Amino acid sequence: MNLIVTNKFDRDCAALADRHYPRRRHGNRQFMPPGETIVIRDRIGAMVFGWSRQRFRWDGERGFYCSIFRNESGRLSSEVILECERIAVLTWGQSRAFTYITPSEISSCNPGFCFKCAGWKFVRENSDGKHVLEKLTLETPIDALSLGHASGDLRPGFDREV
Numbered sequence: 001m002n003l004i005v006t007n008k009f010d011r012d013c014a015a016l017a018d019r020h021y022p023r024r025r026h027g028n029r030q031f032m033p034p035g036e037t038i039v040i041r042d043r044i045g046a047m048v049f050g051w052s053r054q055r056f057r058w059d060g061e062r063g064f065y066c067s068i069f070r071n072e073s074g075r076l077s078s079e080v081i082l083e084c085e086r087i088a089v090l091t092w093g094q095s096r097a098f099t100y101i102t103p104s105e106i107s108s109c110n111p112g113f114c115f116k117c118a119g120w121k122f123v124r125e126n127s128d129g130k131h132v133l134e135k136l137t138l139e140t141p142i143d144a145l146s147l148g149h150a151s152g153d154l155r156p157g158f159d160r161e162v
């Protein structure tokens with residue numbers, strides 16, 4: 001599956017966001033928080049992943065924030081997460097990554113399982129009952145060389161859309 005870097009007004013991604021449990025304003029075209037963002041989707045509109053980088057956060061967290069991940073494609077979510085990590089590192093450089101999982105809103109007995117399969121760790125439960133997951137070292141673009149993408153272009157498997 002080829003991934004495309006798009007923007008926070010992508011209609012297909014907004015439709016996926018409307019089906020994502022923490023969505024606050026259904027039908028709103030913008031679905032990402034303020035700050036710098038990277039929005040990643042697949043070609044058919046069955047998956048959206050959003051990174052946000054904010055200088056000032058009310059929660060004191062630092063790093064790249066995965067503010068949305070919805071995967072309705074047939075691809076393993078952990079594989080998509082790893083590929084999206086590479087895109088973030090290519091765009092912003094290496095940093096800590098984190099996300100929130102709301103166990104009461106999902107049916108899994110292991111909240112954040114797909115992130116955990118991609119190497120993320122449970123850090124704590126916050127005062128709202130959300131699980132904070134983090135990954136201190138993201139998958140780096142150089143890992144692409146071991147996958148046979150040694151052409152000099154370290155952006156395997158995705159196209160940048162303007």
